[in-house]
Amino acid sequence: MKRILYIFWQCTWGLPQTLVGLAVFLFHLKSKRCTFHNALVTEWKSQSGVSLGLFLFIQEGTLDCRPLMVHEYGHALQSLVLGPLYLPVVALPSALWFGLPVLRKYRRRHHISYYSFYTERWADVWGERICGESSMGPRSSIK
DSSP: OOHHHHHHHHTTTTHHHHHHHHHHHHHTSOHHHHHHHTTEEESSSSSSSSEEETTTETTTTTTOOOOHHHHHHHHHHHHHGGGGGGGIIHHHHHHHHOHHHHHHHHHHHHTTOGGSSSSHHHHHHHHHHOOOOOOTTTTSSSO
């Protein structure tokens, strides 16, 4: 029942990000994949992980990295709650925090963890709470 509700909610309330995720997934049909808490996890050739509704995309060679999947699943939970607001409230700020050279330089200069940003810390906390496993952040709440 949980699986059906998760899929239904991501395909209705989380439709914008799920449609984008479907397009990216179709582009990576030959890539390795698995499921994680009802989300479809696919490896891709990128330095970043991305959660788009039903779809989680992680770096090649990391399908066995549970903390990464817990973190990305935390973003999927954000999608469930925020629905169409997920893209502007989480996905865009997260992408900018990861990708803008000025922000990368700022993080390095001030020794700030990527996972300290509100979108990432929030994903870690929710992913850990629901999955009962440690996530990627520097201060994982699961011992």
